[in-house]
Every structure is written in structure tokens, then in C-alpha cells.
Amino acid sequence: xxxxxxxxxxxxxxxxxxxxxxxxxxxxxxxxxxxxxxxxxxxxxxxxxxxxxxxxxxxxxxxxxxxxxxxxxxxxxxxxxxxxxxxxxxxxxxxxxxxxxxxxxxxxxxxxxxxxxxxxxxxxxxxxxxxxxxxxxxxxxxxx
Ligand SMILES: [Zn+2]
Numbered sequence: 001x002x003x004x005x006x007x008x009x010x011x012x013x014x015x016x017x018x019x020x021x022x023x024x025x026x027x028x029x030x031x032x033x034x035x036x037x038x039x040x041x042x043x044x045x046x047x048x049x050x051x052x053x054x055x056x057x058x059x060x061x062x063x064x065x066x067x068x069x070x071x072x073x074x075x076x077x078x079x080x081x082x083x084x085x086x087x088x089x090x091x092x093x094x095x096x097x098x099x100x101x102x103x104x105x106x107x108x109x110x111x112x113x114x115x116x117x118x119x120x121x122x123x124x125x126x127x128x129x130x131x132x133x134x135x136x137x138x139x140x141x142x143x144x
Contacts, residue, residue: 005114006034006035006036006039007113007114007115007116007121008116008121008122008123008143009034009035009036009039009143010034010113010114010115011071011103011115011116011119011121011122012039012061012065012122012125012141012143013029013032013034013039013041014101014103014107014109014111014115015061015064015065015103015106015107015119015122015125016029016041016057016061016125016139016141017029017041017107017109018064018103018106018107018109019057019060019061019064020043020057020139022060023053023056023057023060024045024053026043026044026045026137027043027044027086028043028086028109029041029042029043030042030043030044030089037142038128038140038141038142039140039141039142040138040139040140040141041138041139041141042136042137042138042139043136043137043138043139044135044136044137045132045135045136045137046135047132047137048130048131048132048137049130049132049137049139054127054130057127057139058125058126058127061125062124062125064103064104064106064119065119065120065122065123065124065125066120067104067106067119068118068119068120069103069104069106069118069119070103070104070117070118071101071102071103071115071116071117071118071119072101072102073099073100073101073102074099074100074102075097075098075099075100076097076098076100076110077096077097077098078095078096078098079096081098081100081110085100085108085109085110086109086110087110089110090110098110099111099112101115103119104119122143123143123144124143124144125141125143126141126142126143126144127139127140127141128140128141128142
């Protein structure tokens with residue numbers, strides 16, 4: 001697992017992932033590229049998003065930002081995490097004390113990266129574009 005140096009972008013990624021799961025029942029991003037100016041997340045998907053879906057996705061993420069949800073960490077054992085979280089992207093030798101990031105009651109996932117203290121710090125979330133190819137939906141976004 002790579003290191004993240006952009007807490008605002010990276011926390012937005014958590015919100016985007018949860019919103020994708022809620023709206024489309026897909027999995028969280030299986031790959032992501034987080035940069036200060038523009039980021040992208042890749043999802044296993046079956047088609048392109050419509051303009052309406054893209055607008056809804058952006059709107060939902062911004063609602064979670066505006067709600068200024070607290071971001072906190074908790075530690076769980078491997079046993080507690082199994083069945084509850086996707087353990088597929090855990091680093092090797094993660095041990096039995098896994099770091100879980102909770103964003104209000106909106107999202108919870110295992111993560112080692114740096115995050116903002118509350119979602120209000122993220123700013124305005126904008127989807128730049130999305131594209132679909134070979135079973136992969138790529139969503140590109142930035143923060144204003
Ligand atoms: Zn994270």
C-alpha cells in the first residue's frame with residue numbers, strides 16, 4: 001500500500017468510495033492515484049456513468065463534506081475486521097492491530113494514510129470526468 005501525502009484529497013477518496021458503494025452497490029476503488037491537484041479512483045464496474053449519476057455522486061459527496069463529519073481512528077483486531085472490511089488491500093504483515101478510519105457514521109474502512117480532522121476541511125468536491133473501459137470505471141476528481 002502506498003503512502004498518501006494529501007489528507008484532503010485522500011479523505012475525499014474515502015467519501016467517494018462510500019458514495020459509490022451506496023449508489024451503485026459496487027466495491028470500493030481497487031486502485032487509486034491521489035495527487036494534490038487532481039486524483040483518480042478505479043472501480044470494477046459494468047458501464048459508463050450517466051451525466052445524472054455523475055451529478056448525484058458529486059452532490060452526495062459534497063453533502064458529506066458540508067455535514068463536517070468528524071474523522072477519527074480506532075484500532076480493531078484481524079478477527080473483528082474479518083467480514084466487516086475489505087482485507088484485500090492490507091499491507092503485508094499488518095499484524096493484529098488494524099487501523100480503522102471512521103468518518104461520522106458515513107464510512108468506516110481500514111487505512112494507514114493521513115486524513116483531515118473533519119470533512120469540512122476538504123473543500124468543494126468536483127468530478128472532472130469519468131470513463132469506462134474493460135470493466136473499469138475511472139473517476140477523476142479535484143477539490144476547489
Ligand atoms: Zn485513508
